[in-house]
Structures are given as C-alpha cells and as structure tokens.
Amino acid sequence: MKKLLILLLFIPLLSCNDWLTVEPEDSVTFVNYFKNESEVEAMYNGILASMKSVCMGTQPYFYISIDADNVGMYYEGFRTLDPFTYLADESMVLDIEWGEFYNVIYLANVMLENEYRFENISKERTEFWLGQAHFAKALAYFRLAQIWGDAPIAKSSESIEPEGKKTALEVLNEALREAKLALTLPTHDKLINANGSKITSKQYASLGTVNTLLANIYAWLGGLTHEREYWEEAERYASEVIDGKCGVYELESMDGLVSNVFGANRNSRETIFCIDNDPLDVDRKWWSELKTELPGQMLMSYPYTTTDEAAIANIVNDSWDEYVKITVETVKNIYPEESDARRREFWFELGELTYPVYEYDEETEEEIEVGREVTPYAHIAKWRDVIKQTSEEVTSWAGEVVIATDGDWVIWRLADLILLRAECRVNLEMATAVNDLNTVRYRAELGDYTGSKDKESLRREIFDERRRELFGEGQYYFDIVRNGYWKEVLYGNFTTLTDQDVKNGALYAPVGVGAFTKNTLMTQNTYWQWQN
Structure with a gap:
C-alpha cells in the first residue's frame, strides 16, 4: 500500500517528453510496481485524473462554443478571432497549453511499455487495462488534433529528444491506430475493476465508447478532407453503437434527459462517455x-x-x-x-x-x-x-x-451520435439521414422533418439540429469547423478568413509558450506567426 501511495504522489511530476517542460523518468522508476492488478489500476487512476483537462479544459473552443448574444467583454475576443486575446501574455483569460494532454499520453505509454512487468494478473485483465490506456492515448491525440491541428507524436515515455510537430492528419491517424487497439474492450455492462466489482462510471472506456471515438475521428477527417471513405467509416462505427452491437444505449424521455443525463441521478443509458463529477x-x-x-x-x-x-x-x-x-x-x-x-x-x-x-x-x-x-x-x-x-x-x-x-459532465451521448451519423449519411447522400434526424426530433416531441431534402439543405438542418439538441455541451465550435460554416455563423475575423488562412491554422489554437521551453524543434502554427 505504501508503494502505491508513493507512486500516486509522483504521478503529477511525470511527463511524456522533455518538450513538455518536465523531465521524464526512465523505466527503472517502475521496477517495483505493477506487482498486482491493483497497482495497474492505480496507474490508470492517474490517467483518469488528467482526462478532464483533455475533454473539457477552457481552451479557446470553449468560449467560441458559448452560443449567446453576448459572451462578456473578457471572452468576446475568442469568438471574433482577435489576436490580442489569444496571444497577449499567453492570453489574459486562459492558458493555451497542452501539457495535460501529453501527461495522459505519457502515463498511457508507461502502462503499455511496462506490460512485461505486470505480475499476478491474467491475460484477460491485462488486455482490459491496456485497452483503457490505448483509448486514453487515442482520445488525447484526437483532441490535440481538434484544438491545435499539428502536434508532436510522442515516441515513448523515456524519450527526451526534441520533437517537431506532425500534421493534423498524422496526429489523427495516430489516434485511429490507438483507438483500434482498444476495440478489445468489453461492453459497458461487463466492465470490472481490480477488486472484481462492476464499474458503473462511464469515464472508463467500453466497446461503445471506443466505437464512438472512432466515429468522431473519422467524421473529423471527413470534414477536413471531404473524402468519402472517411464518412463511410464514421457511419459504420456510429452504426455499431446505435444498432446495439456495442452494448445497450437508449434515448431518455425529455424529462429524463435533464434529470438523468445532466442531473444528480448520474444514471442513464443515453450517456456514452462522461467525466465523473463527484460532489466530494x-x-x-x-x-x-x-x-x-x-x-x-x-x-x-x-x-x-x-x-x-x-x-x-x-x-x-x-x-x-x-x-x-x-x-x-x-x-x-x-x-x-x-x-x-x-x-x-x-x-x-x-x-x-x-x-x-x-x-x-x-x-x-x-x-x-x-x-x-x-x-x-x-x-x-x-x-x-x-x-x-x-x-x-x-x-x-x-x-x-x-x-x-x-x-457528471457528459462528453458523448446517444443523441449526439445519432445526429453525427445523420451528418455522415447526408454527406454520403444516403436517404436514411433524415431518419436519424427524425429520431431526435421525436424525442423533442416534434413530427417528421418536412423541409427540403436536397443535400445542402439537409446538411444544414442536421447542423442546426445538433445546435438545438447539444446546446451548451461544447460541441458547437467543432461542428462549425467540421461543416465549414465559420464564415456564416461566427464573428469578426472568422468571417474574412481566406482558404490559405485556414490551411495555415487559423481555426486552431496557437501553440502555447510552454511547448517552446525546451523543444528546439517546436514551431508556431503559420497563421499565428503573423499575428504577433
């Protein structure tokens, strides 16, 4: 027990690479750990502790996703793409840093690289915890690509070499690779902890969570590249979850949505992935x-x-x-x-x-x-x-x-995924896109969608329906970017961005100062180099 406590105390001091401003530890640090499943679980608890920052931190997208007439004088600059707000003193409002993202990647790498040290744990249980680690890495890389675009890909937990950025597509492909390695996880109803007790928290990954992540990564790739194969893969992985092949997920009633998904009940079959929020x-x-x-x-x-x-x-x-x-x-x-x-x-x-x-x-x-x-x-x-x-x-x-x-803070829920599949299907020109749209409308006590069903009209209607259904849940800015609607629905400098500005990274956050501290290969996104 004592060595577990020591390990958990040191977890916040560890990091993935020298370019994350923290010195890494070599594998000798963990020579006395992983002697049983409880110690493996303890390491994963360190990952869970950092997961909130990966999923929810107050990065610029947070303030751009405040869908309101007035966002307050302190935050207005984010949704107008004001360079001073983003860059002055590393932003006066928030830290535009990715340290916690790489801390998740680092800890996941430690688990994966030290598998050979695991003792007194079955192959099945080893596979379970490694699947959790692969999911965490995949999610961190996906979010890095969404928020910053180009970003480094960590070589290993022991590497101290400077790392240059990889393209957003390379980062997303790394996320795909890691996510697919997590497809071995069971459905949510079969998640078991080290003590043999059922896991009820939906912050732990399950087969449904992994498929939802894959659907989101492929949909993001579809939005970036407009390549049909990505929409096809996104639609396929979303269908695995929606069609019940990855566990039981069901839409709540309208009043159940508020009390069970967003409220203190914290118990809903609609929730796919969330960050635990314990009053304690x-x-x-x-x-x-x-x-x-x-x-x-x-x-x-x-x-x-x-x-x-x-x-x-x-x-x-x-x-x-x-x-x-x-x-x-x-x-x-x-x-x-x-x-x-x-x-x-x-x-x-x-x-x-x-x-x-x-x-x-x-x-x-x-x-x-x-x-x-x-x-x-x-x-x-x-x-x-x-x-x-x-x-x-x-x-x-x-x-x-x-x-x-x-x-709990809900990241993905079934209605979100149904509408994401509708978006994929309309991009694939599948008539069933409107069926998904109607499924969410029915829960809102509305009838069938009766508007125009031409591709662009229906695509915009699905975007608008996501705005209605997911209002305030943090998806709005990413929906805008994925659909290419920034000139139509955003403000200020967003409305005058050129194709070259977007290619240069205008829709991504600038790289924070901390990333440059020890990394001689780090570069700023091209768009932000010209905004100083």
Whole structure:
C-alpha cells in the first residue's frame, strides 16, 4: 500500500517528453510496481485524473462554443478571432497549453511499455487495462488534433529528444491506430475493476465508447478532407453503437434527459462517455460562484445559481457587457417550432419570466417596486441540480453559494451520435439521414422533418439540429469547423478568413509558450506567426 501511495504522489511530476517542460523518468522508476492488478489500476487512476483537462479544459473552443448574444467583454475576443486575446501574455483569460494532454499520453505509454512487468494478473485483465490506456492515448491525440491541428507524436515515455510537430492528419491517424487497439474492450455492462466489482462510471472506456471515438475521428477527417471513405467509416462505427452491437444505449424521455443525463441521478443509458463529477471533489472549493465546466453553464443564473430576482434585473440592465446572455428572441430562432419540448425543458420560463422594476422614492429615500416586466433574456435550465458550499470557513462573507453543477459532465451521448451519423449519411447522400434526424426530433416531441431534402439543405438542418439538441455541451465550435460554416455563423475575423488562412491554422489554437521551453524543434502554427 505504501508503494502505491508513493507512486500516486509522483504521478503529477511525470511527463511524456522533455518538450513538455518536465523531465521524464526512465523505466527503472517502475521496477517495483505493477506487482498486482491493483497497482495497474492505480496507474490508470492517474490517467483518469488528467482526462478532464483533455475533454473539457477552457481552451479557446470553449468560449467560441458559448452560443449567446453576448459572451462578456473578457471572452468576446475568442469568438471574433482577435489576436490580442489569444496571444497577449499567453492570453489574459486562459492558458493555451497542452501539457495535460501529453501527461495522459505519457502515463498511457508507461502502462503499455511496462506490460512485461505486470505480475499476478491474467491475460484477460491485462488486455482490459491496456485497452483503457490505448483509448486514453487515442482520445488525447484526437483532441490535440481538434484544438491545435499539428502536434508532436510522442515516441515513448523515456524519450527526451526534441520533437517537431506532425500534421493534423498524422496526429489523427495516430489516434485511429490507438483507438483500434482498444476495440478489445468489453461492453459497458461487463466492465470490472481490480477488486472484481462492476464499474458503473462511464469515464472508463467500453466497446461503445471506443466505437464512438472512432466515429468522431473519422467524421473529423471527413470534414477536413471531404473524402468519402472517411464518412463511410464514421457511419459504420456510429452504426455499431446505435444498432446495439456495442452494448445497450437508449434515448431518455425529455424529462429524463435533464434529470438523468445532466442531473444528480448520474444514471442513464443515453450517456456514452462522461467525466465523473463527484460532489466530494469540490467540497472545499474556495470560490464563491459557479465554476462552469461546459460552455452552456455560462448562461446559468436564476433560479439555479441564485433565487434573488435582482439577478434577472442585473442581466437586463447590464451596460458593461459583464454578463454572458442570450435573448428570448434568439432562443426562439434557434428552436423555431413552438412545440419543441426543448424550449420548455432547456430554458426556464422562456418568454414568461418577470422581474421587479424599482423606482427611487425621494420621500422615503428607498427603492420601491412599481411593477414587473418580462425579461428579454433567456435563462438556461439544462443543468438544474447544483452543489452548494455552506461552510463559512470556505466562503467567508458570501454565505451559501453555488460552486458547481451536480451531475457528471457528459462528453458523448446517444443523441449526439445519432445526429453525427445523420451528418455522415447526408454527406454520403444516403436517404436514411433524415431518419436519424427524425429520431431526435421525436424525442423533442416534434413530427417528421418536412423541409427540403436536397443535400445542402439537409446538411444544414442536421447542423442546426445538433445546435438545438447539444446546446451548451461544447460541441458547437467543432461542428462549425467540421461543416465549414465559420464564415456564416461566427464573428469578426472568422468571417474574412481566406482558404490559405485556414490551411495555415487559423481555426486552431496557437501553440502555447510552454511547448517552446525546451523543444528546439517546436514551431508556431503559420497563421499565428503573423499575428504577433
């Protein structure tokens, strides 16, 4: 037990290559580990700890994916592609770094390269943990390619040689290679931990998770290259999951979606992959406001983060562009059909919510309520369960405050995959694309899609449906890039990008300063070299 504790303490200090700013350790470090399955599991727990940053960190895409009329003065520069916002002091708002991504790759490599040290563990169980490691590597490389495009491919956990970047296509192919090595994993209902207990967490990979990852990688390749073979492979892997060949996944009812997928129940057959969010992990958070983990949570306010009606008025009267906000009109334009159940379930009293209006009374020298008005702004209700901090020691003067949403952070769910398959099918000109679109519409209490079914019209409708269904879940920017709609739906400098700008990496984040510290072969994306 003591050596396990020591190993876990040192995991954050380890990294994949010298160009990640941390010195690597050689294999001798692990000569006394992997003596049983519990120690292998402990190493994988280190990977799980870094997985959140790979899937959700506040990279530029996070702020571009805030689908709102106003994203606040601090974040506006991200969705207008303002160079100062991205590059000044390595961004004043966030760190554009990939260290945690390579930490996942490093730890996965350690597991894979030390397989020969595993003791007292069966071949079947060895294969299980190696499959988890391959999935983690695949996911990290996929996300690197999505966010930064070109990126290094690590040779091994012991390599200290500088590494130049590989093209985005090479990085994606590395992700494909690793993901396919994880296809040996069982379905989710058959996942077992080192103690022989059933794994219920969907942060662990299963056959369904791996196939979903492969579908996403191939769809991204299809969007980048427009080559038919990639759409075909994406459609095939998505179908494996949707058709029940990789375990049981089912769409929730409309109200079950909010409570079971996004809420505290944390138990849904619609969820394919998520990041565990345990209330115990945040019980000592010191900040006195909601820590948003998904873009849509930036729109959370009344009545989930506060029940003070003044908060509604503050958003209405904001003249400093401080609040992230979306108008009722915009929400209704996104959801144009009045009978769409997502108007009701995803938004709080849409177009009906009122707030008090006050006037100053000179005689009493007090603010007096003189009436009520309907707020022009919408308040999201997709995440309703929250974690409150009540410890005065932690919150000090703030009292009881909301510090996080109470629910797992969902990365992929079945409705997402169904619509991704619809996108693949429309690019393949398959008539069944509309069937997938209708499947998601039915859950939203809508009838069949009756609009134009020509390829481009249907492709845009599927994109719009993904915007409606996955609102705020972090997919929006990647959907825009994959479909090539940045000039149509984004803002500022995005609307004037040339084909050469895009080829030079304008749609990717710039490489962070930390990547250059010890790596003489590192180069900045061409587009960002000219933005300094």
